[in-house]
Amino acid sequence: MExxxxxxxxSEMLRIRMVEEKIAALYPEQEMRCPVHLCIGQEAIAVGTxxxxxxxxxxxxxxxxxxxxxxxxxxxxxxxxxxxxxxxxCSKGKGGSMHLVDLSAGFLGATPIVGSTIPIGVxxxxxxxxxxxGRVTVVFFGEAATEEGVFHESINLAALKKLxxxxxxxxxxxxxxxxxAVRQPEGRQIFELAxxxxxxxxxxxxxxxxxxxxxxxxxxxxxxxGGGPTFLEFKTYRWREHCGPYYDNDLGYRSEAEFQEWRxxxxxxxxxxxLVRESLLRQGDISEMAASxxxxxxxxxxxxxxxxxxxxxxxxxxxxxP
Amino acid sequence: MVVDDRxxxxxxxxxxxxDTCMAKDPRVYVMGLGVPDPKGVFGSTLGLQQKYGTLRVxxxxxxxxxxxxxxxxxALVGMRPIMTHQRVDFALLxxxxxxxxxxxxxxxxGGQMSxxxxxxxxxxxxxxxxxxxxxxxxxxxxHVPGLKVVxxxxxxxxxxxxxxxxxxxxxxIFIEHRWLYNVSGPxxxxxxxxxxxxxxxxxxxxxxxxxxxxxxxxxxxxxAETLAEEGIGAEVIDVRTLNPLDExxxxxxxxxxxxxxxxxxxxxxxxFSAEIVARVAEKAFPxxxxxxxxxxxxxxxxxxxxxxxxxxYPHAAHVAAAARRMIGLSGDGRMAELAPAVPLDVPDPSFTxxx
Ligand SMILES: Cc1ncc(C[n+]2csc(CCOP(=O)(O)OP(=O)(O)O)c2C)c(N)n1
Ligand SMILES: [Mg+2]
Numbered sequence: 001m002e003x004x005x006x007x008x009x010x011s012e013m014l015r016i017r018m019v020e021e022k023i024a025a026l027y028p029e030q031e032m033r034c035p036v037h038l039c040i041g042q043e044a045i046a047v048g049t050x051x052x053x054x055x056x057x058x059x060x061x062x063x064x065x066x067x068x069x070x071x072x073x074x075x076x077x078x079x080x081x082x083x084x085x086x087x088x089x090c091s092k093g094k095g096g097s098m099h100l101v102d103l104s105a106g107f108l109g110a111t112p113i114v115g116s117t118i119p120i121g122v123x124x125x126x127x128x129x130x131x132x133x134g135r136v137t138v139v140f141f142g143e144a145a146t147e148e149g150v151f152h153e154s155i156n157l158a159a160l161k162k163l164x165x166x167x168x169x170x171x172x173x174x175x176x177x178x179x180x181a182v183r184q185p186e187g188r189q190i191f192e193l194a195x196x197x198x199x200x201x202x203x204x205x206x207x208x209x210x211x212x213x214x215x216x217x218x219x220x221x222x223x224x225x226g227g228g229p230t231f232l233e234f235k236t237y238r239w240r241e242h243c244g245p246y247y248d249n250d251l252g253y254r255s256e257a258e259f260q261e262w263r264x265x266x267x268x269x270x271x272x273x274x275l276v277r278e279s280l281l282r283q284g285d286i287s288e289m290a291a292s293x294x295x296x297x298x299x300x301x302x303x304x305x306x307x308x309x310x311x312x313x314x315x316x317x318x319x320x321x322p
Numbered sequence: 323m324v325v326d327d328r329x330x331x332x333x334x335x336x337x338x339x340x341d342t343c344m345a346k347d348p349r350v351y352v353m354g355l356g357v358p359d360p361k362g363v364f365g366s367t368l369g370l371q372q373k374y375g376t377l378r379v380x381x382x383x384x385x386x387x388x389x390x391x392x393x394x395x396x397a398l399v400g401m402r403p404i405m406t407h408q409r410v411d412f413a414l415l416x417x418x419x420x421x422x423x424x425x426x427x428x429x430x431x432g433g434q435m436s437x438x439x440x441x442x443x444x445x446x447x448x449x450x451x452x453x454x455x456x457x458x459x460x461x462x463x464x465h466v467p468g469l470k471v472v473x474x475x476x477x478x479x480x481x482x483x484x485x486x487x488x489x490x491x492x493x494x495i496f497i498e499h500r501w502l503y504n505v506s507g508p509x510x511x512x513x514x515x516x517x518x519x520x521x522x523x524x525x526x527x528x529x530x531x532x533x534x535x536x537x538x539x540x541x542x543x544x545x546a547e548t549l550a551e552e553g554i555g556a557e558v559i560d561v562r563t564l565n566p567l568d569e570x571x572x573x574x575x576x577x578x579x580x581x582x583x584x585x586x587x588x589x590x591x592x593x594f595s596a597e598i599v600a601r602v603a604e605k606a607f608p609x610x611x612x613x614x615x616x617x618x619x620x621x622x623x624x625x626x627x628x629x630x631x632x633x634x635y636p637h638a639a640h641v642a643a644a645a646r647r648m649i650g651l652s653g654d655g656r657m658a659e660l661a662p663a664v665p666l667d668v669p670d671p672s673f674t675x676x677x
Contacts, residue, residue, distance in 0.1 A: 030674060033628040033667055034450025085450065085627030096450040096626030113411065113454055114384050147383035148415070175384055177359035182381040251360040309629035319622050 001210065003280050009051060009209045010271045010281070013043040015293050016067045017268055019076065022297050023066075023083065024245035031305065032083045034096030037112075039067040041207075041239035044267035045170050046071035048212025049138060049232075052220040058108045058124050058137040060117040064170075064238075065100050065110035068140045074102035076296065080304035087314065088307040094318065106135075114175075115141060115148030118167070122154040125165035125229075136223045138166045143233075144175035146190055147183055152197075155231065159198045162228035166219045167194065169233045170206060176242045177253035194231030206234025207267040237262035330509040332502045333365035335477035336442075339484035340367065340404060342513050344374050347402065350488060351378040353393060354406030354442075363406055364444070364503050390416035390441070394424050394493075397439045402488060407443040410497065411454050416441075424493040425468030436491040440484070445499045445536070445587060447635070448667045452626035458588035458619070460535065463495040464565040464597070470494045470518055471564040475539035477507040479562060482516030490518060499537040499587060501669040521568035523575065527555030530581035530645055533572055533598050535561050538585040538617075544638035544660065549645055552655055556645055564594055572598065573606050580611035581648050585641050590618035612648045617641050631667045
């Protein structure tokens with residue numbers, strides 16, 4: 001794989017990690033007054049997938065969408081302002097963390113009703129085909145979304161119409177505090193579900209950005225050629241609490257040992273080791289990279305904090321298209 | 323002797339209602355996302371699985387629509403399910419099962435079967451829950467014949483109404499407001515029912531009737547207190563059951579006061595508040611001294627920005643100001659005192675994050 005791509009995958013992951021950690025650090029100030037679902041630990045999936053997309057390809061996501069938005073090229077300042085409920089936010093303060101959008105980056109929207117953007121992604125893919133466009137649509141969702149009826153209804157249509165859509169399932173084993181064991185039968189491999197619909201399907205290590213990149217590359221290429229949909233299941237792990245800035249292993253729904261095991265498999269550390277080992281980056285380069293990202297993020301936070309809040313009249317803006 | 327002056331939080335009262343019914347009746351079971359998890363649906367289902375086992379207290383796949391049908395099926399053959407949704411908004415996935423199936427099974431098969439099903443759902447106001455996590459859709463459910471709709475406002479009623487709902491042989495939509503969860507009040511121990519279909523006068527007054535739903539009952543009471551200091555006697559009625567509606571109590575009150583103000587947690591347009599106004603206009607028109615008035619949400623989705631929540635959620639000051647206008651008083655009186663001290667995206671300062 002090209003050195004530049006490897007470096008880019010690393011820096012994009014680092015950027016998302018640093019943004020999420022900044023949010024976690026600032027959240028206790030109580031100025032970001034909306035639920036936040038951080039993707040720390042899962043960055044490789046967003047980055048490895050989106051690195052294969054053109055700017056005008058489409059992406060949709062759910063409640064845990066910061067990484068997808070940023071990896072697709074969503075504007076950082078507008079995202080931070082949205083978290084702060086400001087009028088300069090990507091949704092003008094109407095949506096918060098759970099409703100990100102950046103049309104100029106092809107990020108068609110993220111909404112927090114589990115599974116509900118899957119059919120919308122399939123519909124976007126249908127629309128692009130009807131319009132004769134060569135775009136690919138990627139829908140990101142957690143493994144719990146595969147339990148919703150709409151997932152099954154939508155993937156069936158995608159298969160039927162051979163739509164240019166890639167289903168990216170981030171299997172982090174939990175839905176809030178509920179493990180897969182209370183939701184799906186023992187021994188189920190989620191990616192096998194898609195095969196039942198006649199959709200090409202693969203499983204890969206979601207904490208290995210190169211593996212993600214390569215799996216997504218094949219899926220995106222196939223979709224672009226008119227070869228139809230692919231389902232990708234990436235196993236990964238959410239480090240922080242389901243919703244909010246802290247850790248929640250103390251609740252007892254999962255073990256500290258399990259968390260530590262996944263913590264050791266940090267997608268960013270793994271990539272960093274490889275880059276250093278292969279002399280693609282030196283420690284100094286990484287520090288420099290982090291410093292410039294820190295400056296960018298700090299600027300975005302300042303922008304968000306200093307932006308004006310929406311005014312009363314704006315409550316009634318955008319209810320319907322004029 | 324049972325000491326009845328103990329206080330419980332709303333969430334504990336709900337928990338106790340379920341516990342009491344499960345202990346009494348082995349047909350009662352609980353199903354819902356996160357029901358047995360360490361947070362136990364904001365405390366309302368904590369400890370139940372330990373007590374009643376994994377068969378009667380179960381988590382479920384993230385499949386609201388299918389699982390609602392499953393609950394209905396089990397009810398048809400003799401079980402009494404309690405389905406729990408952490409938000410009203412998630413229950414919408416199951417609207418077909420609720421409206422087409424549960425609501426009509428008794429009617430469309432000529433009364434041969436019934437669906438003793440309780441569907442709990444929580445209105446998740448505040449902390450930027452926003453457009454898809456904080457809707458008050460009681461009017462939708464109340465519109466459908468065959469569904470009973472309950473919205474308790476106090477811990478006492480939460481327990482008594484939930485027990486009555488579980489005992490009920492028809493599907494009951496039981497809507498709980500997240501802002502009531504931490505409110506404490508007296509709750510009798512043991513089994514008792516607050517009957518469905520009965521509203522309650524929670525404060526007496528002779529100048530106007532404020533009819534309120536759920537959390538807005540607390541705001542109405544707060545308003546009534548300040549109005550009293552100005553010499554205005556507001557009678558406050560907690561609707562408690564939206565369908566069937568206790569028309570009699572509301573008409574009696576309006577016949578005495580001659581004025582009707584409705585305070586609802588939902589949108590105004592085609593809202594539940596409109597139903598009460600319509601019924602009073604139809605049946606108590608001669609008693610009305612002034613046009614009825616509604617205090618409800620403005621007709622736009624719930625915004626996330628905390629600054630906008632200030633303009634979105636009506637509170638005691640709005641209720642009191644509307645009451646003064648109805649009485650014909652000018653100016654805002656002492657209404658400024660009623661403006662909440664905390665931002666309108668949290669019920670009290672103890673809320674410091676997502677919930
Ligand atoms: C239809 C619906 N049901 C329930 C919820 C509550 N909820 C929010 S996030 C979440 C967890 C979903 O788990 P998963 O899809 O695996 O994503 P993860 O949080 O693990 O990233 C749930 C159940 C919801 N938002 N929408
Ligand atoms: Mg998950």
